[in-house]
Amino acid sequence: MKIKHYPEGVSQNFLKLRNQLISATGKAIGDYNMIEDGDTVLVCMSGGKDSHAMLMILLALQERAPINFKLIAMNLDQKQPGFPADILPAYFEKLGVDFRIVEADTYSIVKEKIPEGKTTCSLCSRLRRGIIYTTAQQLGATKIALGHHRDDIVQTLFLNMFYGAKMKAMPPKLATNRGEFMVIRPLAYCAEKDIAAYARGMQFPIIPCDLCGSQENLQRQKIKDMLNNWEREQPGRINNIFRAIGNVEPSHLADFDLYDFKHLSQFKEEDEDPMFDHQKFEQEKFAASEMALTIATQDDKRIEFARKPFPVSVTAEE
Numbered sequence: 001m002k003i004k005h006y007p008e009g010v011s012q013n014f015l016k017l018r019n020q021l022i023s024a025t026g027k028a029i030g031d032y033n034m035i036e037d038g039d040t041v042l043v044c045m046s047g048g049k050d051s052h053a054m055l056m057i058l059l060a061l062q063e064r065a066p067i068n069f070k071l072i073a074m075n076l077d078q079k080q081p082g083f084p085a086d087i088l089p090a091y092f093e094k095l096g097v098d099f100r101i102v103e104a105d106t107y108s109i110v111k112e113k114i115p116e117g118k119t120t121c122s123l124c125s126r127l128r129r130g131i132i133y134t135t136a137q138q139l140g141a142t143k144i145a146l147g148h149h150r151d152d153i154v155q156t157l158f159l160n161m162f163y164g165a166k167m168k169a170m171p172p173k174l175a176t177n178r179g180e181f182m183v184i185r186p187l188a189y190c191a192e193k194d195i196a197a198y199a200r201g202m203q204f205p206i207i208p209c210d211l212c213g214s215q216e217n218l219q220r221q222k223i224k225d226m227l228n229n230w231e232r233e234q235p236g237r238i239n240n241i242f243r244a245i246g247n248v249e250p251s252h253l254a255d256f257d258l259y260d261f262k263h264l265s266q267f268k269e270e271d272e273d274p275m276f277d278h279q280k281f282e283q284e285k286f287a288a289s290e291m292a293l294t295i296a297t298q299d300d301k302r303i304e305f306a307r308k309p310f311p312v313s314v315t316a317e318e
Helices: 012-031 049-064 087-095 106-113 121-139 150-164 192-202 215-233 237-245 278-283
Strands: 040-044 070-077 099-103 143-145 173-175 182-184 293-298 303-307
Touching: 012 049, 012 192, 040 049, 040 121, 049 070, 049 192, 070 087, 070 121, 087 099, 099 121, 106 121, 121 143, 150 192, 150 215, 150 237, 215 237
Parallel strands: 040 070, 040 143, 070 099, 143 182
Antiparallel strands: 173 182, 293 303
16 A cells, blocks of 8 residues: 555645655765665654654655665553553554554553652663563564654753763664664654644644653753753754764863873874864964964063054955
């Protein structure tokens, strides 16, 4: 059965947005070599807007890609009270995709083991992760796709800094501890607001993601609000932070496990502090003799710089 990729009568703006998301996802997959020929990808579906968008975009890329790969949609029913267990199976059937519904009562285990009022996220995540890995093994899946997007990755960076004192985010691609599976995040280059607009246009059967009301979700919401306020003040800031995650200079941080500060003795180009970036002056067409300031006087206690008597010359190319 041919997949119906979007509702009838959608606008040109919606189609443009859809193509942008497909392009961004395809670029992330290519940049990180997320999906290879012959892969079976287990697409983890929570029923939220992000996982719905991920499945549809991967289905679109599956039709266009020069390689062959298989997609299996999977939903984990953790038996949380109020979870509408019938929605996703009916949707998958209507869509015509291969799927598995996995039932595991992790909710009662978490409630039994974690005292009331304490954070349940750690145990819940560990149980969920184990079930997903076991399911992937049973189905012969080589990749596990999660629906985290650009904003999730940036929020996680700040969560780990604020609450864990660690510079750590979500990588677009991650090997599991024993190396059995590869976890991928195909939406890593996609903004949440674009995914939300796409999901509204697609009219997905959304399942609320706030059933547990966990402490981590409350902390993440605070981080999200902070970032959104920054974005309103300076549009593009979230994307700049995301770009910074992929543009790290260990010599300008303070982790001696990443950089050998103790034995730093000879100049390396990557060590150069931008405060003393003489190369920048060369790039801006300044000759060394045209530096605006030079030492005028000095004694045992004082060094004074003064402007040279000639103006700084700038070429017409600037």
